[in-house]
Amino acid sequence: MKFTLSWLKEHLATDASIDAIVETMTMTGLEVESVENAGEKLKAFTVARIISAAKHPNADKLQVCQVETALGNLEIVCGAPNARAGLVTAFAPIGTYIPGSGITLEARPVRGVVSNGMLCSGAELELDTDADGIFELDSELKVGTPLAEALGLNDPVIDIEVTPNRPDWLGVSGIARDLAAAGVGKQTTKPIMPVPGRYPCPQKVETDDTTACPMFASRYIRGVKNGPSPVWLQRKLRAIGQKPISALVDITNLITHDRSRPLHVYDAAKLNGVVRARMGREGESFQALNKNVYNVTPAMCVIADDERVLGLGGIIGGEYSGVSETTTDILVECAYFDPTLTHQTGRALTLTTDAQYRFARGVDSAFVVPGLELATRMILDLCGGEPSEIQVAGDLPAPPKPIFFDPDRVRQLAGIDVKPTRVRAVLKDLGFETSAEGQGSKRIIVEPPTWRRDVEGPADLVEEVARIEGYDKMPMLDPPRAPGFRPPPASIGESRTRLARRAAASLGYNEAITWSFCSRAQAQAFGGGGEDMLVANPIASDLDCMRPSALPQLLAAAQQNANRGFDDARLFEAGPAYANTDDIGQKRTLTAIWRARPPRHWRAAPQPDIFDIKRDVLFILEALGAPVASLQTATDAPAHWRPGRTGTLKLGPKVVAYYGEIHPRALKAINVEAPALAFEIFLDALPAPRAPKNGQGRTKPPLEKLDLQPLTRDFAFIVDDGVSAQDVVRAALGADKALITDVNLFDVYRGERMPAGKKSLAIEVTLQPREKTLTDSEIEAASAKIVSAVMKATGGTLRG
Template identity: 55%
Template sequence: MKFTLSWLKEHLETDASLDEIVDAMVRVGLEVESVENPEERLSAFTIGEVLNAEKHPDADKLKVCKVATKDGEKQIVCGAPNARTGIKIAYAPVGAYVPGIDVTLSKAKIRGVESCGMMCSAREMELGDDHDGILEAPAEAKVGDPIASWLGANDPVIDFEVTPNRPDTNGVNGVARDLAAAGVGKLATPEPVPIIGGYACPQKIDLRFPPDAANACPVFAGRYVKGVKNEPSPDWLQDKLRAIGLRPINVLVDITNYMSYDRARPLHVYDADKLKGVIHARLAEKGESFLALDGKEYEADETMCVIADDSGAIGFGGIMGGEDTGCTEETKNVFIECAYFDPLRTARTGRKTGITSDARYRFERGVDPAFIVPGMEMATQLVLDMCGGEPSEIEIAGKIPAPKKTVLFDTSEVNRLTGMDVPPEGCERILTALGFGIRKSAPWQVDVPTWRPDIEGKADLVEEIARIVGFDHLPTATLPLMKPVETPKLTTGQNRARLARRALAARGMLEAVTWSFADEKHASLFMSANELHDKGLVLANPIASDLGAMRPSLLPNLLSAMQRNVDRGRSDLALFEVAAQYAGDAPNEQSSMATGARRSNQQRHWQGASDPADPYTVKADALAALEAAGAPVANLKTTATAPDYYHP
């Protein structure tokens, strides 16, 4: 999740420095991964002034310019059509790195004329897509001033890792809320203003789910806006999106991207004139497919939630829309969709299709269901401000989920669980700042805000208070000495396994470490297929098709490892493994075993061939392991009651 410092300050009134904000984010649990300061990246670029621009003596499209720079007057050869006397430009000296072309400048001769530096375009400095000519700085800029300060390219970009339990921080307003609670500033997120529609929504919507799948999309809201003008976004919006690595497309698409990052509210805008009949959410039909906005065609199955009209599926709910109903420069009328999609179904659909999108990322973690209508109002206002048009009334199908959770909370829990002394008024201030409602009783009744699906009990409230106070304030204490006399660190079983390994290694065997899973076909040789299923050893979701069962013996995997070595030319080999094997899925049905296998195929050697392995060699291996583990080998007897798979 990325945002700029100025973007954050639209939601947070603060005088804190960048370092103070980053430190506060880390302190409250928002793990900052990087901070990129464009001013530092562009530190080599300064303002220059073209004093004279003459035609190159040996090239029609080049000019030889005399440029006033911080390093004095320089001669620079330039091919830009707008290079002319009197303009202020972005000057890069010899030795500067130009990121847009991945070049470090050096003094050079261009068609026989020496050039000392470069006059740069916006693209060459990665400040935009314009590369038709050199960048022209404001006339009032002074020679030698940093270019970043004049172009507004001095806005640091903060990148932090959003943890799965905090979907609210997928929006800049959620980050600002945490920082305000930590005392870094005052929360200033504006509330969306309701927009009064001038007419009934002409685009009808519906939900068409069977009862057992109604949670796939419990609510679908929409609004029609007619007479819009879909042009490139204004500079402020394009600058915001570029700063966080998004490519501006057109104003309607850019508004949806802005909403995702500003308020963690994904939504979608359709070209209303391309919709056919009633737009609705439903489960996909088998074999149904559509062309998505990424230019790829996807096939849906019956478990996936799709948005459809009378022509068929036009998008995956909460993941990606379709190309056929997307907005273009010719779009005149739009339909804005703002819905809620089931996180689990969204995640499964995303994994099956392989689609990665900002919408999927947010819906599968959970979005605020209470922000559906306010989100629609905010998006509508942005459309009206930048595209014009006339909005309809909001149309809603279904019912907005209202997950009302109340947690009984005693403030003494903070000290009991963390050892931190936070007074009740401190607890109240923190929880209120984070959006919790408090009704004081004995104990307190704390109402959980709809944007915090991770809060389940009083321990979660303690964690909220502790992280805002700061985990660095947790008291330190020395653990009491459990016993006056040091006890062994290994259990009897662990010690026996260690000694058995050493004994088998001393016998010249190599230790193998194989999966706890085995091929179900191989496992059935050591336990019948029915027993494997009855005892719960067959995996419901194996990591690979040939690892479908818990191993009932170490031998299948050990013999497979030996065969792989033989296939690669190693035919004289002795392997062993000391690990767990499973007789069932209960804890007492797991046993630790030492198992070995030898393949004897003597190789020619100048010192003479070694003795071949025989049953007596294997018996000696077994006795060595047993003796090392503490078994009374002198009193052991050999019986013929081994399982059938031990018989050759």
């Protein structure tokens, strides 16, 4: 919702600065997105007049114009088809930055003729979307006048975000009302004077569905003259990003933004029979004013005559019955449409207009006839004509129900001590009617206005008083706690997640927070996307499925960074993944990706691989207290992991983690460049920490201080090619648990000297004496245990 400061002051008498007004708006609940002065970006542009326009000697589509400017008469090359002698337009001198095209003008020859500036279109000035011709200004404007002044744009434009429950804030008068209640000024909105009709309305209107359209009011005006709207009206609309169209259309757009009251004007000569609001029928369609054709369903409210659909009720009119410069007789529509149905129709057609945006939130139901009177008065003033009597079909919805309210509830709920007289004064300033419940009663009866149907109970009234009095007056108090209350300790899952995040960050991964949804195509590429995981009401078309893993979003985020020049991304996320709709279908995971792209260098950098990502997984698991030594490695990973470059860590039948390289097919499905390394740790699959025997909580193991130097021995075993190195390492490590502290694989050999189907695995075993230095015989005995354990576990032999 945009409006200018001068527009606001048409409804609010105030001397407050723009900063004070914005601050008050924020404190009363209006979220101010921005405050811009369009005159700042247009300060280099001035009004100019074309003296003559001749064909360019070297180009058929260009003209050489002699232009009267603030800098004198200049020669300018122009390609606009509407450039002609006498035209008043916008001029930019050399050195000016053009906001719509992002260029800075330089004195360069155009096909051999130097252009000493530029004549600008509305799109180049970012005043509208028209780029076909140069901007046409009022011929009475003086050459050299600053463009912002000529267009009335040297006026701050305030852009606010309106919450769905406050449709009255979608009109400038409604904003002025709240600011006046907050003490910024006095509301000066002029009362609406009825326009007497001179004849019965010749065009009959009806509403066939009083749920979809409870009330349909109309008025016939004959003898109007439609054309360009006055300069003041065009300036007002351009300032908020609206393109002026014609006087009749501009009047309806003005009232829409000024009073949050959408209207529509029909060319009466194009109407056939009764005009009625009804539900759509199968097979019906119409071309809207935005040139699109829409198919109507029985769940949509339409406005139609006896021959065709004229438009969607409360959303958009049709091209056929729209007004033009030749229109002389009109039918003005002012109706009330059901908010829920209007919202559902707009959502089904992905169509949002200024009217739909307001009707879907609920406009003032009591402003139907007054809004029609206001539009009539403006049409008569700007277009002339003779009005008929107002014709009304249907009835208004019932007003909001009265609320019995104790003013002391403000103190009880908000903690602000406000006197009852002040409570009633605040509510009155906001448009609420108050009266005493009865003699001796502290309660009052509050009747919400028709534009505040969101106020339904005492708590809503407390909020109204609190925001006007100032949220800064609310005391900061902790809620009362029961004696001896202690906040509950973190669960095992929460503690584990916190530790996992900390461990991943310490490895150099950056945390990302993404949606728990993804597109169905992404989900299917990563093992999900079933019918049961589709979201019934997605917030966006590409977020319509519960994610089976955080991998798609992390990979997409890394690719997005790469597209912007930030490659070699390492991202992680601690969040849920969804396998199915069962109670245990949601899994707590720590997922990370590594799109390894080392910087180019004359000395080639090593390329990370599966072993680097496995190192990170084991580091995090060890930080979580997982029994790393007991983990088994397998290769049975899901299809989105690349075979041969992927590993699975298990504890018995439970999968603890997947790691390795993502399959190029899965990356291609989500438009991510290969290769990419990743891991996924399932935190709930880790065993819970053992409870200590003393019941005092988890403690660190005692520090074992060893003064004796460890020694190492190397062994090489010939085993079958299918034997895992992990089997060799685990067997050696268990040969003597008291003496052997570490086993590492350092060589794998397959070659000419190996029998067919065999390989050599070489390990380094660390022996740590604790009480005394080991003798040769003790070392030999330990070595024999190691050889025996490995041979028994793998069927291998010691390599000579």
